[in-house]
Each structure stands twice: as C-alpha cells, then as structure tokens.
Amino acid sequence: xxxxxxxxxxxxxxxxxxxxxxxxxxxxxxxxxxxxxxxxxxxxxxxxxxxxxxxxxxxxxxxxxxxxxxxxxxxxxxxxxxxxxxxxxxxxxxxxxxxxxxxxxxxxxxxxxxxxxxxxxxxxxxxxxxxxxxxxxxxxxxxxxxxxxxxxxxxxxxxxxxxxxxxxxxxxxxxxxxxxxxxxxxxxxxxxxxxxxxxxxxxxxxxxxxxxxxxxxxxxxxxxxxxxxxxxxxxxxxxxxxxxxxxxxxxxxxxxxxxxxxxxxxxxxxxxxxxxxxxxxxxxxxxxxxxxxxxxxxxxxxxxxxxxxxxxxxxxxxxxxxxxxxxxxxxxxxxxxxxxxxxxx
Amino acid sequence: xxxxxxxxxxxxxxxxxxxxxxxxxxxxxxxxxxxxxxxxxxxxxxxxxxxxxxxxxxxxxxxxxxxxxxxxxxxxxxxxxxxxxxxxxxxxxxxxxxxxxxxxxxxxxxxxxxxxxxxxxxxxxxxxxxxxxxxxxxxxxxxxxxxxxxxxxxxxxxxxxxxxxxxxxxxxxxxxxxxxxxxxxxxxxxxxxxxxxxxxxxxxxxxxxxxxxxxxxxxxxxxxxxxxxxxxxxxxxxxxxxxxxxxxxxxxxxxxxxxxxxxxxxxxxxxxxxxxxxxxxxxxxxxxxxxxxxxxxxxxxxxxxxxxxxxxxxxxxxxxxxxxxxxxxxxxxxxxxxx
Numbered sequence: 001x002x003x004x005x006x007x008x009x010x011x012x013x014x015x016x017x018x019x020x021x022x023x024x025x026x027x028x029x030x031x032x033x034x035x036x037x038x039x040x041x042x043x044x045x046x047x048x049x050x051x052x053x054x055x056x057x058x059x060x061x062x063x064x065x066x067x068x069x070x071x072x073x074x075x076x077x078x079x080x081x082x083x084x085x086x087x088x089x090x091x092x093x094x095x096x097x098x099x100x101x102x103x104x105x106x107x108x109x110x111x112x113x114x115x116x117x118x119x120x121x122x123x124x125x126x127x128x129x130x131x132x133x134x135x136x137x138x139x140x141x142x143x144x145x146x147x148x149x150x151x152x153x154x155x156x157x158x159x160x161x162x163x164x165x166x167x168x169x170x171x172x173x174x175x176x177x178x179x180x181x182x183x184x185x186x187x188x189x190x191x192x193x194x195x196x197x198x199x200x201x202x203x204x205x206x207x208x209x210x211x212x213x214x215x216x217x218x219x220x221x222x223x224x225x226x227x228x229x230x231x232x233x234x235x236x237x238x239x240x241x242x243x244x245x246x247x248x249x250x251x252x253x254x255x256x257x258x259x260x261x262x263x264x265x266x267x268x269x270x271x272x273x274x275x276x277x278x279x280x281x282x283x284x285x286x287x288x289x290x291x292x293x294x295x296x297x298x299x300x301x302x303x304x305x306x307x308x309x310x311x312x313x314x315x316x317x318x319x320x321x322x323x324x325x326x327x328x329x330x331x332x333x334x335x336x337x338x339x340x341x342x343x344x345x
Numbered sequence: 346x347x348x349x350x351x352x353x354x355x356x357x358x359x360x361x362x363x364x365x366x367x368x369x370x371x372x373x374x375x376x377x378x379x380x381x382x383x384x385x386x387x388x389x390x391x392x393x394x395x396x397x398x399x400x401x402x403x404x405x406x407x408x409x410x411x412x413x414x415x416x417x418x419x420x421x422x423x424x425x426x427x428x429x430x431x432x433x434x435x436x437x438x439x440x441x442x443x444x445x446x447x448x449x450x451x452x453x454x455x456x457x458x459x460x461x462x463x464x465x466x467x468x469x470x471x472x473x474x475x476x477x478x479x480x481x482x483x484x485x486x487x488x489x490x491x492x493x494x495x496x497x498x499x500x501x502x503x504x505x506x507x508x509x510x511x512x513x514x515x516x517x518x519x520x521x522x523x524x525x526x527x528x529x530x531x532x533x534x535x536x537x538x539x540x541x542x543x544x545x546x547x548x549x550x551x552x553x554x555x556x557x558x559x560x561x562x563x564x565x566x567x568x569x570x571x572x573x574x575x576x577x578x579x580x581x582x583x584x585x586x587x588x589x590x591x592x593x594x595x596x597x598x599x600x601x602x603x604x605x606x607x608x609x610x611x612x613x614x615x616x617x618x619x620x621x622x623x624x625x626x627x628x629x630x631x632x633x634x635x636x637x638x639x640x641x642x643x644x645x646x647x648x649x650x651x652x653x654x655x656x657x658x659x660x661x662x663x664x665x666x667x668x669x670x671x672x673x674x675x676x677x678x679x680x681x682x683x684x
Contacts, residue, residue, distance in 0.1 A: 148415050
C-alpha cells in the first residue's frame with residue numbers, strides 16, 4: 001500500500017485538517033518507539049538459552065513468541081483514540097496492541113517472563129494477555145477476536161454507554177467464518193465496533209495471494225454495508241485519521257466500521273521462523289517504509305521536532321522499556337501451588 | 346406456596362424470569378429464543394415479558410454468539426446463551442472451551458465469565474445421531490465449566506437460579522424427555538415446585554431412594570429409569586439405592602462413596618458415550634474411596650461407543666432402558682466376589 005510522500009503543503013493541510021496536533025504526533029512517535037524497543041528487547045531476551053540450539057522451552061522466556069515489529073503505526077494509530085473503558089480484543093500477536101491500549105509495560109513484560117507480578121500472575125503468557133482495568137484481552141486462537149469484541153460492543157450499546165470495542169485481527173483471520181458472522185451481527189445490531197485488519201501479507205507462512213480469493217477485506221465488509229477504510233498501515237497519520245472517524249462513528253451510535261491496514265512484520269511469524277516464504281530483499285523493501293522514521297521525518301518537515309527532540313523521545317521510551325524488563329527479570333516466579341487456583345471464581 | 350409442575354422446561358424458564366426481573370445484567374441470546382422459547386422451552390415467556398432488547402434471536406452462528414457472550418461477560422453482563430441441541434457444540438465450541446472456560450484462569454482471575462449455557466440433550470424419540478447426544482462428559486472434561494444435569498423440576502429451577510448467581514460458566518443440560526413439552530414423550534413426574542425463588546446447591550447429590558443391596562448412580566433422564574428399575578427390583582426383594590448426581594462438576598464424591606461403602610455394589614448408568622466419560626470418572630472415585638468395601642467390580646451401563654442410530658430398535662439397543670438396568674443390576678448382584 002505504498003503511497004508517495006506528500007508535499008509539505010499537502011502534509012500540513014492533511015495533518016491540520018484531521019486535527020492532529022504536535023503534541024499528538026510527538027506522543028505517537030514516542031509510543032511507537034516504546035513498542036519497537038519493547039518488542040526488540042523481548043526478542044533479545046527470548047534468545048537467551050536458545051542459541052546455538054533453538055529450543056523453545058529453554059531460557060527465561062518460554063514457548064512461542066509472536067512479535068509485530070513494523071506494525072506499530074496500526075496499534076498506535078488506533079489506540080490513541082481509545083479510553084480505559086473501551087474494550088480491545090487482540091490476537092496471538094498482542095503486545096503492541098496491549099501497549100497501545102495503555103497496558104503497563106512492566107506488568108506486560110513480567111507476564112511474558114512468566115512472573116507472578118505479570119498481568120495474569122504468569123498464567124497467560126504472551127498470547128493470553130489480559131488487563132481488566134484497561135479492558136484489554138486477547139486470544140491465541142485465530143479468528144476469535146471478532147465476536148468477543150462484538151460482545152463487549154453489544155454490552156456497551158445495551159447499557160447505553162458511550163464506549164467502543166475494537167477487534168484486531170490479521171488478514172489470515174479474516175478468512176475465518178467469524179469475520180463474516182460478526183460483520184453481519186454488528187450491522188444487524190448497530191454495534192459500536194471497529195474491526196481492524198492488520199494485513200501483514202502472511203498468514204503464518206502462507207502468503208495472502210495463496211489464501212485470499214480477492215485481496216481486500218474492505219470489499220467483503222462493503223458487502224454488509226459496513227463503512228470501510230483501506231489505509232497504509234505503515235503510516236501513522238493514515239491509520240490515525242481512519243481510526244478517528246471509525247471510532248467517533250461507533251461512539252455516536254452509527255455502528256461498525258472496518259479498517260484494513262496494509263502493513264508488514266519485519267520479524268518472522270514467530271521467533272525462530274526460518275522465513276522460507278519470503279526474501280530478504282522483500283523485507284528490506286518494506287524497511288524503507290518503516291513507520292517510525294517516516295513519522296520522524298514528517299515531524300521535522302513540519303517543524304514540529306528536530307533530531308534532538310526525536311532522540312530524546314526515543315531514549316525516554318527505551319529507558320521505560322529497560323525499567324519494565326528489569327522489573328520482569330527481577331520479579332519472582334509464581335509458587336507452583338498457584339497452578340491449582342483460579343479455574344473458578 | 347407451591348404448585349404442581351410438569352417437567353423442567355417451565356421450571357428453567359421461570360427461574361430465568363425471576364432473576365431477570367431484578368437483574369439488568371442478564372440477557373438471553375441464541376437461536377429461536379423468542380417465539381419458540383429456544384425450541385425446548387427453556388426461554389419460553391421471556392420474550393413476551395422482556396422484549397427483543399433482552400431476549401435476542403441470533404443468526405445461526407454458534408461461534409459468534411458464544412464469542413459475543415464471552416465479550417459481554419468480560420465487561421459485566423451475565424449472558425444466558427442457548428445451544429439449541431448440545432449436538433451443535435461443534436459449531437461454537439472454540440469460544441466455549443478455549444475462551445469462556447479459560448479466560449478467568451488465564452487472566453489470573455481478572456476476567457469473570459458469568460455465562461449460563463442452556464442446552465437440550467438426549468435421545469429416545471427418533472432424532473438420530475446429530476440430534477440425540479448427551480455430551481456432558483466433554484464439558485465436564487474441560488476445566489472451567491460447571492456441569493448441571495437436573496432430573497426434576499424442583500432441581501431445574503433451583504439449579505438454574507444458582508447458575509445465574511454464579512460468577513462462573515455453568516452449562517445446564519436439560520433432557521428433552523424431561524421437558525414436559527407436549528410434542529415429546531415425558532419420563533419425569535409431576536411435582537410440587539415453590540413459586541418463590543430458591544437455589545439448589547451445586548455439588549450436592551440427592552439420594553432419591555435408599556437401599557442396601559446396590560447403589561445405582563445416574564444423572565438426568567437416567568435417574569428416572571433407575572428409579573423405575575429400582576421399583577422392579579424391589580418386587581424381587583432387591584433393595585436398590587438411587588443417587589441423582591445433579592451436577593457432574595462439582596461432583597459430590599462424599600455421597601457417592603458413602604453409598605458405595607454402604608451397599609458394596611455399584612452400577613453407574615449414563616446416557617453419554619461409554620468410554621472416557623462420566624461412568625469411568627465415577628468408577629474411579631468409587632474405587633478410590635470405597636475399594637475395601639466393594640463386594641464386586643463396579644458395573645456401568647452407557648451408550649456403547651457408537652453414534653445414536655435412527656431406527657427404533659437400534660436406538661433402544663444403545664440407550665440404557667429400564668429393562669437393561671434391571672438386568673445389569675441382577676447380574677451385578679449375582680457377581681459378588683467378596684463377602
């Protein structure tokens with residue numbers, strides 16, 4: 001979904017027309033840096049004990065690890081419009097969505113390390129992150145997020161609350177029956193629901209052109225008369241503007257929307273992925289569209305930041321991540337007895 | 346005040362009505378829950394009273410309306426969801442066993458999942474392999490569901506109210522031949538049911554008939570067949586005790602074990618499939634708690650591991666009948682190996 005970079009005049013017009021302020025864009029930049037740094041630090045710690053022989057059970061972070069490095073603009077562009085009582089249901093690749101929803105980085109990191117100080121006291125792990133206070137949940141089952149977000153949206157509408165629910169999913173998940181089923185129900189009941197499809201081109205290892213009969217989800221959504229946006233998911237401004245409209249529409253009671261954000265993950269589907277399905281050159285090409293330097297350049301062109309400001313924001317974010325990961329590393333593991341507690345309330 | 350009630354369907358619907366009238370968090374979701382009362386009557390009368398805002402016919406999309414129940418529960422609602430026939434669980438089981446049953450545990454206790462699932466079970470009226478199953482063993486196997494199998498109208502009402510006050514997922518398995526609806530055979534009994542609200546505690550089995558020669562353990566419809574078998578056995582001088590489990594999860598081990606220790610002979614009767622199911626679990630609990638008191642190996646009567654066939658003689662051959670329960674009980678009585 002590459003688009004030519006706008007002229008300064010067009011950029012200024014777009015940004016000002018959509019209500020983006022320097023404060024908002026600088027906050028978005030910092031938040032994207034935070035997510036990038038968080039995921040890269042997690043990746044770094046993940047490989048402790050897993051080299052030279054890759055063993056998923058070894059090291060301080062066990063199991064699979066799905067990271068979204070490259071997809072930060074989607075999470076942040078949507079998350080900036082959300083408040084604590086809005087609900088987000090994410091996927092098997094959830095840390096960027098969690099951070100963008102305001103889930104604290106320290107408890108998030110601790111959960112990924114399986115520590116008792118984690119969000120779920122070590123019972124969830126990175127695919128099952130929950131934060132009731134910020135109404136963030138996710139599922140390791142592809143396609144499960146759509147109806148759950150619709151259920152939260154149903155509750156908001158039913159109770160007359162001004163909240164919205166957001167379902168994140170990949171383009172692979174959109175092949176699941178729950179996507180069509182949820183669109184149908186959401187229109188039928190005018191639910192305050194925003195479905196965000198992160199089209200990162202690959203369902204695990206399967207390229208989308210091997211799995212989609214037609215390449216765009218917005219076309220499917222239009223079949224249900226759902227307002228839909230096709231946006232450049234590597235462009236914070238593009239995502240932010242679409243999300244603003246969709247979320248405002250949902251809050252005002254006008255029902256669901258779909259945002260199809262074309263983006264790219266720079267790392268494998270999971271850590272340890274040999275990535276036979278794509279070339280290095282392809283990844284490098286998408287690196288040119290990296291959403292973080294792209295936004296940084298625009299901030300400079302607009303005169304809203306200089307290199308020193310961007311550097312300071314990046315450093316602040318990295319320091320916050322370092323503190324969060326240190327908290328996780330230093331936290332105790334759960335008592336084994338905890339395993340038998342909490343099936344029922 | 347009590348009145349006579351025939352069957353569990355009206356009892357369940359009345360329980361939901363009485364809780365809904367004071368609880369705005371309760372909504373009813375599912376296929377045909379308005380005009381048809383979820384087909385087997387569990388939601389009858391609710392649409393007329395509460396309207397479509399709270400009693401909602403869903404598209405035929407089990408994975409989506411069960412997912413919606415999970416999402417609504419996660420922000421404070423108490424959805425009552427109809428799974429019309431338990432046989433349809435395959436169309437939505439992911440949201441049930443991977444989400445509704447697990448989110449409380451996986452979230453470290455943050456997300457309660459107060460979801461009450463109503464489902465119709467059982468055969469015996471010619472509905473064949475995809476509309477006659479029981480399958481509560483599947484739910485009982487997965488951690489996170491409470492499994493409720495009412496055999497009487499009194500229990501159906503009290504257990505349903507308990508389910509609606511429970512912050513956990515509860516599945517209520519109502520046997521079609523106990524509903525008391527005019528279009529189905531009825532194998533229950535008319536009984537007095539209080540008009541007021543009351544609860545029946547989960548995990549407390551009922552001794553429906555006291556006896557000294559053997560113990561028969563069952564749930565749902567099979568409780569009634571065991572009671573009729575016990576009457577026949579009594580005519581032959583055999584004193585059979587009948588235990589109604591009421592809930593499989595939580596399970597009342599104490600009552601089962603005490604009865605097994607008293608009679609020394611145990612027959613478990615189940616309308617679910619035989620292998621890896623309820624009968625095996627109960628047998629384990631009996632031997633673990635009463636091994637030294639058993640006079641003979643534990644027996645079981647369940648659906649031999651075949652789908653439920655259509656034709657009447659075939660169906661009768663696989664679902665435990667009163668005659669086969671009597672025969673199995675007599676065989677067990679003759680099989681004593683220890684005094």
